[in-house]
Amino acid sequence: MAAKRSSGATKPGGGHSRRQFLKRGALAAAGAVGFPYIVPASALGLDGTIAPSNRITIASIGVGGQGTGNLRAFLGQPDTQVLAVCDVDCNHRDRAKQIVEETYGAKMTSGEYKGCDFYTDFREVLARPDVDAVCITTPDFWHAVIAVAAAEAGKDMYCEKPLANSIGEGRAVVNAVNRYGRVFQTGSHERSRSNARYACELVRNGRIGKLHTIHVNLPLDHYDLNLNVGPMPVPEGFDYDMWLGPRPWAPYTELRCHFFFRFILDYSGGEVTDRGAHIIDLGQLGNATDRTGPQTVSGWGEFPREGLFNTAKKFEFQFTYANGVKMICKSEGTRGVKFEGTDGWVFIHIHGGNLEAEPASLLKEIIGPNEEHLGRSPGHHRDFLNNVKLRGECFAPPEVGHRSASMCHLANIAMKLGRELKWDPDKELFTNDSEANSLLMPSLRAPWHV
Template identity: 50%
Template sequence: MTRRSVLKSVMTLGAAYAIPTIIPASVLGANAPSKRIVLAMIGTGNQGTNNLKGFLQLPDVYVRAVCDVNRASYGYKTADQYLGREPAQQIIDDFYSSMNLNASIRNCFACTDYREILARPDIDAVVITVPDHWHAVMAVAAARAGKDIYCEKPLALTISEGRRIVEAVRLHGVVLQTGSHERSNRQSRFACELVRNGCIGRLRRMIAIVGPNNKTAPARDWTPQPVPDGFEYDRWLGPAPYAPYHPDRCLYNFRFNLDYSGGQTTNYGAHSIDLAQWGNDTERTGPIEVEDLGGEFPSDGLFTAPTKIHFRALYANNVELICKTGPEDVQIRFEGDRGWVQTGYRGFSCWPENLQTAVFGPDDIRLGDSANHYRDFIDAVKSRGIPAAPAEIGHRSATVCHLGNIAMLLKCKLRWDPDRERFDNDDQANRLLSKPYRAPWRI
């Protein structure tokens, strides 16, 4: 697709919206924001605000626009977080207020419809930090509009959506970084490098830990609540099935409901299982078998995501992965026939202990050098290179999590073909590879 045809499709997409004039560099001077990568944030809640603050730190980035269906409210991850579209806009305006810019350029654009963002020719890249049920619709539309994409993990709500994102990114030649930021963590990378270089002998087993649900489910006899002012609930639901409003369904809490998320399996698994895939050198493929080991789901109520996660996956190289709910201290433990290594939020440990100080030689396998996931994305945007967590890798890691959920839901063992991305001879399981979209939303 040529730049002209991309622009043409953007213009068609944006026909219903006012498209702003592109800001000429001459208006802005030597350190012009127009010489930087211009970003828009789509979703400015709990993690969107973290992403915003991270990108603002980069001197060659200019955050120009925000989009969120929530104007502003308390009630995100913690009760005292006041987040949403207007607080994010304020953070940006405050940040740039010290720069000697014309107010019409300096002031951050804000909207509730992401299509307005995609229609703007002055936006180079979008940061998608909305609940998982929106990732694929937005990411594919962004790729079609020629925007580079930082998309939060898990890459998609279903396996088939993830593949659609990978295809769209390839077709339109855009850069996509999945928000699996352990790929830019030196400690995590070192653990994977030890494994990949045979320092613990032959890899046998990987144990990926996912944190427990950190919010209490609402009472089983919950009743619908009035939608708060400033919250566009129907657009929040988007492609998900219609359901009456309740605060425990939406901001932050979406991750406990399978209509919007894969629960903690995909929430934490998109980090810990991503490391398993990396250490096992299977990051562009997947396991061949997945088996429920006693996962548990709520029997009724508003929360539907698993309350206890426990499954096993087997790879073609005979390495097994156990994923289970546990304390968040350890994310991943690799066990080989000559040692082990584990890493997580409480640090790194290994046996033999002297592996801690291992130094790799020029012929050893190294897994990159990214130390800042945002920086790495912007560098890839500029060089048109491959970021630390590109679409295929993000999709494959999320796939393992989805496979675990499917095996736990069906309470069985399933054969998986990672090339065809289908279960062998199991129609019921294959039906869970995708979910229907509520009209008018579609990819």
């Protein structure tokens, strides 16, 4: 059943002015993390849980399908308090508010909780000094604008993958997070799986011999991506102009938004950036190149020539790295990544993390304390919260998230242009094609910028 629908006229945020974001500089000055890691006994509630005043306060920006998943993950953490939700779709927003209030209400003696504010404009969320961190689960093309603004407002961030919708926007996020000393977790949670980390340790410690090839399998789900649709009236309660945000204006049609945005190049990069941001990310981790990038990229893609959707339906592309390793990505095969070395191989299945290897005994190898260890994550969301407290680096820091997303964008650019491109990962520029460089950073619709 649909959640209680608040009309577009309902003032969000329990009375917060829509223009209040203009004051964010003054307001946010009082914000940012300042809670103690050590919780004094006096701060504990009767049941031993951490009192609200000592919890990390979070607001969720973007609460559709994945956003709700992230929201529930944070609601399940004892030292976290979700203060607000934000979405341009009032259905998503109201449902998320209801989830928060039902979850916390179940823990109250009264059985009721009414403390979750709701917003349509993320700038109002960032203006709140009592919000320590934000969870950004908007469509890809919004990530960078919100993340840069959140960094300026002194917020820590959990931001979904791919980190940004272009290489230029991704670099802006990294720079802003570094400039303000924020803690940032990219939502590429597959790298938090112990099996994936172990497999990458096998590779990095030479258990498969010398690594020479990384195979990335990115089979597409079977969606009908050949639909030809026309303009439709914008539904009540959906702030479509805000949804479009930094992207060029385009007429509303239902399939443009929400889940299917990922198959339109203005908003995302198709399977290449969607699951590619997970699987290529693991390839980067195993190759120890997750803070840099390849030297060349080439490939072909079959892009739909009609209909609403225009991301590649079939593709094959490859990268070469300075260390001589090749990464070959195809839209077929069992979803996952295979590292091939001179003495064997190991395959990581995505969404589950099961491993295969040849020889099979590789999976019984012990990585000793004097070898390279990649650590074990307590869970992607928990890792973020721990690092918010300790001011450490998460398992998917912005540089890593940016470099993995960059690989996906490089592939799409090379496939769109249909020629081999040479890439300088230090300067983040193509060295043999100035036209390709014009695709590194799209112009953002006013007033948005990064």
